[in-house]
Structure formats: structure tokens, C-alpha cells
Amino acid sequence: MKILVCMGNVPDTTTKIKFDSEMKKLDTNGVQWVINPWDELALTRALEIKEQSGGKIEKVSVINVGQADAEPTIRKALAIGADDAFRVDANPKDAYFIAAQIAEIVKTEKFDIILCGIESSDFNDAAVGSMLSEFIDYPSVSAVSSFEFKDGNICLKRDIDGGKETISISTPFVAIVQKGICINPRIPAMRGIMMARTKPIKVSVPVATDSLIEALTFELPVSKAACKMVNAEDTDKLIELLHGEAKVL
């Protein structure tokens, strides 16, 4: 069996986000790029499952739709433990475009399990996983927070309103995973970093796909007012602030 983990290349989550003067394009100067945090959790869980599978999972691959500058992030995925990587050489335009590109690779490479992070930490579309499953006609399970693989049986848990749902599923499928899928993302070991040099990144050209979305402009959120400390005994002052200033009472 083969697992594919879809990974986005996103600005580090502590980045101070800036846009160009027309507020149309992210200013990438000085930005440090990382694996999308949910995808990194998915990759960590995929590797754990592979290690526990007793050889049933032969390999874990990663795929990224992005340009050559995404390769350091892809190589980090290889250092963490992915066996190989695919990069579709394109500037990703929207979720539909990305899903179409990944679908094209899946059609020839035949993966049994595909893991996608629930959303990307930059654009938060939360759409690639579902679109991909439609493109390749795999069933998909969303909001997966637990993935167990025992004796060849797959058990997924997903969050539903007020609780959790346990699902048994057979391959192939797409699991759209969220927090809880593993405890912490894996830190690459020296051996992994050394071996990442020798693992292949297969680069392919994108298939022609229309972009369905065009971002017209971006707005930064209004900065939050500073926290005001009120003395614990001074409830009148607290009520006055909540009523008069915050207007929540």
C-alpha cells in the first residue's frame, strides 16, 4: 500500500504578514517558508502508521504544487521521513487548480491512502482535499482526528457536532485531517537530513486547468485593542468598561 501526503508551502505561522501597495499580493520578502502545519501532522501520522504496519505500507510520498523555491520545504518532508516527493512545477492559483494537479499525479501513481491537512494556514480555503477526492473519484472523510491501522483494517475518527464518529473504511480513500491526528510534528533527525539528499523529487509540468477564483484584494484585520487589567475587587470599573467601552453588556 502507498500513502500520499499533500503538502502546502506556507509562511511560518509567526510571520508578520504584509502585502504589496495595492493589497493584491503577499509580500514574500523575509518570509520563512514551512510545511503547512496540518500537512506536517498528516505526514507525521502517515510515517507512524507506516512504521507500525509491519511492511504493509510500502512507502509514504509527499506532493506539492509549487515552484522550485518550495524545494527546501519539500526536502524537510523527506528529512522527516517521506520516501519520495512529487512537485508539480506551477505557481498555485487556487484550490481547484491544486486539486486538479494532484489528481493528475494520483491517476498514474495509484495511491491507496491520500492525506490532506484540513486547510492551509495561509489562505485557509479548506477545499483541496474534497475537490481532489471528486477529481479522482475516491471517497473522502473530513475532519479526521484519529487514524489507526491495525491488521490491515483502517479506523478513522472524525469530529461531528457534539462528539466523535468512528468510521471503518477500505482503500482507496482521501482523509482530510486536523489537529489530534498526532501529538507533535516530527523533528527531522540527523540521519534523515543526511538521507534527504538522496531521495528523489520528481518534477512534472502542470496540466492545463482553469483557475476559478481570482483574489481581488486583501485586507489586514483591525489590530486588537490592548488588554486592560482591572483590579479584582473593582467590579464597578469592570462593568463600566464592559458596558461603555467593549459594549458587550
Add this chain to the structure above:
Amino acid sequence: MNFEFTEEQLMIKQAAKDFAVRELLPNILERDAKCIYPERQVKMLAELGFFGIMIDPQYGGGGMDSISYVLALEEIAKIDAATAVILAVHNSLTAYGIEHYGTEEQKQKFLPALASGEKIGAFLLSEPEAGSDATSQKTIAEDKGDYYLINGTKNWITSADHGGTYILIAQTYPEKKHKGINAFIVDRNSPGITLGPHEDKMGMRSSDTHSVMFTDVKVPKENRIGEDGFGFSFAMKLLDGGRIGIAAQAIGIAGGAFDLALKYSKERKAFGTEICNHQAIAFKLADMAVKLENGRNLILKCAWLKDNGKPYSIESAMAKQYCGDAAMEITTEAVQIHGGYGYVKEYQVERLMREAKVTQIYEGTSEIQKIVISRALLKD
């Protein structure tokens, strides 16, 4: 000249940083207060390969360069200087010493366990009456034919208890003075080795430091490093490299304190504005940043020289002296910027200031570094 880091160097730096923030920062004040050895974290660092970072892959190491090593040490020391010194002694001294001066048999026998972190390295040079004056070794290694018989006491030994593989410096021919000194690889569990109590130190409190007593300890002859009488020269060569590691540790401590001071200065208000807007504070930050940059550049130059097989003895003395002194100055200023909050433990800079002090003392005091530097200048 090329000031760009490679992708791998950056990945190792980030891995060390992620590890430090996730695994070393929690409970650090408790480990410091109660002198708790970071056992779980050391095991994890071993699994990640940090104990074999520079060791040749043929002996189970990561085969990374010195630049990667100092970047990793700096990131670890930013958060936890005690864990950084465990790594520094193990990698710069014990593992490096065996790999570069040991026989092929010694490498095959000892390096794999050091590379995997199964055995932690310790370096036994200092004695109660031989610190900076390392030539006056009182520990005796008597040549008994097929083994050496060791008697004496070593002081201030990092990882004395948790360490598994010691490099011991001892005197075989007292009449030959420093030319009679030998170096040996000694198993920590050899019969006749006893430890003094855990030293109650100012900083680095969670690394285990003890005196080590040798009473009729037998060390096989094949465990001697190099020719008969090579020990002192060996120790000095090792310390040239060790200084780079301690300089990196020092600048890590300083960088950790600087980051906290910078953040605090942007949050704390006084006289109606954040204190970073007062020139008295802003100029302190500028001075600290310049020292950090100088220190880092000195360290990276040493690491580059070492990686390229060029001499680095003088440069590493300069880096050690500068970075040790800078660490003390920067951490002291970080406490000053924090004011009263800097004087209490919760804000971490108090601890970092205590950690910094020893970087001016161990692996050659700042004064010894000045001797090394000035003697080189005045030679001929």
C-alpha cells in the same frame, strides 16, 4: 566569501530550535532549581542524532560539519545551556578526540555507542589543583605492562555520572612534566571509580558535575590515545575545538537573553511609552546586537576554518574569550532591561545570567584565552 548557510545547515538549526522550544523550555525552571538531569531530553536528542552530529556515518554518526554543529548548539543553549554543555563536551571533546586521534580499533569500539548517544562522553582534565595550569597533573597512570593503573582525583567533570565514556588525562612520567602526560579512554563503570557529590553550581544546574576519584583503576593499554606522552598535546588540541563549542553555547545564552529583553522592551511601558522608545534602552539593545553579531561571526569563522582543515587555534581562543565575555555582558544588560522582573526567576534572564558566568571560566578562562592569543602575537 560566502555567508550563505546551506539548506542542511538551516534545517539542523531549525530542528534544534524546534526541539529546544518544545522539549527543553517546559519545566526548565524546575530542572534548574532542583538540579534535575534532562534525562528524557538527552534520550530524545540521541534519537535525533545530535550526539553523533559530526561523527562519520561509517561509525553511525550524521557526518555534519562544524557549522551545523555550532548552529545547533546555539539554538539549544538559547533555551537550556545545561543541555548544551552535555552536548558540547560529548561532541567537541570525547567523540572528536576518539575520531581524530584514536586508532581504527578504538573508533570501531567506542564511536558507535557515542554516536547513538547510548554512551555520553565526559572529559577529565581538571584537578583540584590543576585548572588553568593543566600541566601539573597529579593523577597518576602507572605503566604496568599490558595495562595502566590509575590513581587520583578529577574535578568539575560534566556528565561524570550520566556519562558512559570518559577521556581521562593523567601523568605517567612526572619527571617529564607535560611530556609525560597520557590520555585514555575509560569506561565510567570501571572498578575503582567513585564520584563525589553533585556540585551545587551557580548555573548549568541540571547538568551533572562531580569530582571523580580513581583508586587502582585498571585501564587496558589499547585504550591509550596516541603515542606514549601524547596526552597533554592531545588535550590542548581538543580544547582548541572545544572552545568553538563553548563560544557557541555562550552566544546562545546571550541570544536567548537578548530575545527576551527585546520582547520585554516592546511590551513594558514607562513614562507613557514602551521602554524600547527610550534611548537608554534602545542603545543597550543596539550594543547587545552588535556583540551578538560579532560573536556569531567569530564562531562561524572558526567552524569554517575547522571544516576546511585550516588552523583555528588562535581564532577559537578569540571566539571563546569574546563570546564568554559578551554573554556575561549581554545577559547582565538583559536583566537590567527587565528591571525588578529580571531579578526574579520567572522571567528567565536571571537564570541566563547565571548560566553565562561559567562560559568565562570553563574550557579555558577568558584570561587563559588572552594568554593563548598574546603568545601567538608575540611569537618569534
